[in-house]
Amino acid sequence: MNKTILITGATSGIGKASAIEFAKHNYNLILTGRRQERLEKLAKDLSTAYGIEVDCLSFDVRSFEECEAAYEKIKDRPIDVLLNNAGKAKGYDPIHEGKIAHWDEMIDTNLKGLLYMTRLVSPSMVKAQFGHIINICSTAGKEEYPNGNVYCATKHAVDSLTRALRIDLHKYNIKVSQIAPGHVEETEFAKVRFDGNEEKAKIYNDFNPLTSRDVAEAIYFAASRPSHVVVQDILMMGTQQANSNMIHRSGRNK
Numbered sequence: 001m002n003k004t005i006l007i008t009g010a011t012s013g014i015g016k017a018s019a020i021e022f023a024k025h026n027y028n029l030i031l032t033g034r035r036q037e038r039l040e041k042l043a044k045d046l047s048t049a050y051g052i053e054v055d056c057l058s059f060d061v062r063s064f065e066e067c068e069a070a071y072e073k074i075k076d077r078p079i080d081v082l083l084n085n086a087g088k089a090k091g092y093d094p095i096h097e098g099k100i101a102h103w104d105e106m107i108d109t110n111l112k113g114l115l116y117m118t119r120l121v122s123p124s125m126v127k128a129q130f131g132h133i134i135n136i137c138s139t140a141g142k143e144e145y146p147n148g149n150v151y152c153a154t155k156h157a158v159d160s161l162t163r164a165l166r167i168d169l170h171k172y173n174i175k176v177s178q179i180a181p182g183h184v185e186e187t188e189f190a191k192v193r194f195d196g197n198e199e200k201a202k203i204y205n206d207f208n209p210l211t212s213r214d215v216a217e218a219i220y221f222a223a224s225r226p227s228h229v230v231v232q233d234i235l236m237m238g239t240q241q242a243n244s245n246m247i248h249r250s251g252r253n254k
């Protein structure tokens, strides 16, 4: 029988690439995000290409009521993997000029959204004594950088929660993993951070960052280890990136 993964933030970037990666490996998919049309198109493409079952749930992870109503529709389906991926950076301001709306949006999406989905899905995993929760953290969750303040804080919280979830859930045979990537292209991350400003969003022009597929492959690697192995944390960057603050912007490979 096929396994099932629920992916938050599957309408673009790492979440979408993960949907493709897990579909290739015969997982059934529960795809979530706010942009319903994108979810439906991806679902149609992947179910046709791989003969898998794909369901779509369109909701905002910042609202516990919306998460709960969406989960209600699939609560009887066993979920093997929960991929807590939906997230974003908003703005790039020093702390004294930061926008409160940006802070609220990052905290509500990156932190509360992850908590809400984990709270809803984990009881059925505890009952089944089986399951895997994979959180998408970031290098920003390991090390702060100038003007990254609140985004870095939300990802440090993800880093902490990953360890805390593992402490609470390991005795129920539930794996908890985290992938912490550096810069990743083929995503809308920079566009979202800079409110659609295409010029400011050109942050990958002079080096080769990770691609969304590179990260999806690492997520699948973590999900596909034998039952006695848990990958606790994968910290990964493009070869030209040394850490959050150091990128060798020496050009792109052809």
Ligand code: NDP
Binding pocket: 008, 009, 010, 011, 012, 013, 014, 015, 032, 033, 034, 035, 059, 060, 061, 062, 085, 086, 087, 088, 089, 109, 136, 137, 138, 139, 180, 181, 182, 183, 184, 185, 186, 187, 188, 189, 190, 192
């Ligand atoms: P994208 O902007 O391409 O994807 C973000 C996804 O999150 C979209 O599918 C979006 O869907 C979803 N999302 C955003 N807000 C909400 C919301 N309120 N409710 C439900 N879904 C939401 O960026 P990435 O793929 O890069 O981001 C995925 C994760 O990876 C994030 O957690 C990000 O912090 C992390 N990350 C990204 C890196 C990068 O350099 N790109 C590096 C390290 C970590 P929709 O808008 O349709 O709701």
Ligand code: 8X3
Binding pocket: 137, 138, 139, 140, 148, 151, 181, 182, 183, 184, 244
């Ligand atoms: C995304 C990577 O360095 O822009 O999490 O914060 S960074």
